[in-house]
Amino acid sequence: YNSQVLIHKPLTHVKGVKHIIAISSGKGGVGKSSTAVNLAAALSVQGAKVGILDADIYGPSIPTMLSMADADLTSLDGKLMEPVKSFGLVTNSIGYLSKGNDAMIWRGPMASKALIQLLQETNWPDLDYLILDMPPGTGDIQITLGQQIELSGAIIITTPQDIALLDVKKGVMMFNEVKVPLLGIIENMSWHTCESCGHESHPFGIDGAKKIAEEFKLPLLANIPLDIVLREDLDAGCPTTIARPNHRITEIFTNLAARV
Numbered sequence: 001y002n003s004q005v006l007i008h009k010p011l012t013h014v015k016g017v018k019h020i021i022a023i024s025s026g027k028g029g030v031g032k033s034s035t036a037v038n039l040a041a042a043l044s045v046q047g048a049k050v051g052i053l054d055a056d057i058y059g060p061s062i063p064t065m066l067s068m069a070d071a072d073l074t075s076l077d078g079k080l081m082e083p084v085k086s087f088g089l090v091t092n093s094i095g096y097l098s099k100g101n102d103a104m105i106w107r108g109p110m111a112s113k114a115l116i117q118l119l120q121e122t123n124w125p126d127l128d129y130l131i132l133d134m135p136p137g138t139g140d141i142q143i144t145l146g147q148q149i150e151l152s153g154a155i156i157i158t159t160p161q162d163i164a165l166l167d168v169k170k171g172v173m174m175f176n177e178v179k180v181p182l183l184g185i186i187e188n189m190s191w192h193t194c195e196s197c198g199h200e201s202h203p204f205g206i207d208g209a210k211k212i213a214e215e216f217k218l219p220l221l222a223n224i225p226l227d228i229v230l231r232e233d234l235d236a237g238c239p240t241t242i243a244r245p246n247h248r249i250t251e252i253f254t255n256l257a258a259r260v
């Protein structure tokens with residue numbers, strides 16, 4: 001990543017928000033948003049006040065995952081945006097603003113400025129956690145966000161695949177550089193259990209994240225299986241942690257929430 005873009009500006013603090021936690025990934029499609037929304041919901045089920053800021057300009061999927069894709073942003077005072085409420089969570093997303101694909105062609109400085117504005121100009125209620133679903137990667141936008149937002153910590157999501165793990169290393173180095181504490185690594189798509197015969201397979205490899213976590217002395221916070229239910233629930237607009245209180249996926253996220 002390009003450390004040349006490091007700048008020194010005061011950190012953006014959001015009044016009334018105790019912890020902003022960044023959920024990041026080195027590359028897209030590893031399950032960052034799925035993890036962000038299920039973790040947020042698990043924290044909320046445990047009684048915490050939780051918000052999500054969907055900053056994934058390349059694929060703002062949180063509105064769909066919470067049945068809010070058609071929501072329009074409103075303002076009570078003509079200045080601040082009211083967050084969209086769903087399942088006890090409050091959210092704002094670049095997706096509520098763009099509705100189409102125009103956000104995807106933003107240049108870096110414009111994107112990070114817009115994301116920080118989204119954070120600052122939302123009328124967040126008092127929150128224990130604001131989960132920040134970061135854009136994937138370790139480019140200028142991510143560095144700027146990491147540097148300008150007062151983050152309590154960051155979590156990196158990866159699959160066990162070698163090519164994803166290389167990007168995890170870049171992510172660890174980036175957060176170290178911008179002095180954001182890393183809470184740990186989550187491995188998604190760790191294994192798959194065949195629904196008919198119960199056979200366990202590892203389509204993306206075994207223990208990749210465990211090795212990286214050991215190398216950087218970081219906690220491996222969770223292993224999440226590849227599970228059709230997780231995908232179906234999000235496509236249907238209700239995270240598994242809310243839709244199925246007794247499912248094994250919910251149990252994994254409940255344990256994860258207790259570690260955050």
Ligand code: ADP
Nearest residue numbers: 028029030031032033034189225226227230231
């Ligand atoms: P990212 O935010 O990293 O781009 P997403 O969370 O959008 O990734 O996930 C990409 C796709 O994979 C989505 O369709 C999601 O439902 C699916 N998915 C993610 N994790 C799992 C999993 N553990 N089991 C099944 N499907 C998953």
